[in-house]
Amino acid sequence: MVPLAAMELLAPRETVVRVVLLDLLDPLVLLEPLELLAPLERLVTVERPVPLVLLAHLVLLVSVDLLVLLELRETEERLVRLEREDTRDTEDSLA
Structure with missing residues (x-):
């Protein structure tokens, strides 16, 4: 089981x-x-979503050199930032 909410390959x-x-x-x-x-x-x-079990096969297919685990907090911060930008863009388009 992957302990963190996100990772980058x-x-x-x-x-x-x-x-x-x-x-x-x-x-x-x-x-x-x-x-x-x-x-x-x-x-x-x-x-589309794929079973985590298949991730090992996908890793081999893309010849992954580095696996970086991101903390959940960093992911949440990115999502909050994107949400703020989206809200700002929406407000600008309505003005």
């Missing part, structure tokens, strides 16, 4: 994939690209 050629647990008690993850710095064929994208 950094693969060769700066292919970046974020793995986010949908629920701490649910062994499902959602993979989504963070940055498009690599050729498209190197970018791993899974648009």
Whole structure:
């Protein structure tokens, strides 16, 4: 079981994939690209939840060099920041 709510996988050629647990008690993850710095064929994208058991196979497929675990607090801070930016953008568009 992954103890933290989010982690980032950094693969060769700066292919970046974020793995986010949908629920701490649910062994499902959602993979989504963070940055498009690599050729498209190197970018791993899974648009639907996959069992955590398959994560090991996905890790091998993207040739992961580094596994960085992010603390839940950092993830929450990012979400709060994004929410504030979204609220500000909405207020600006209504003004």
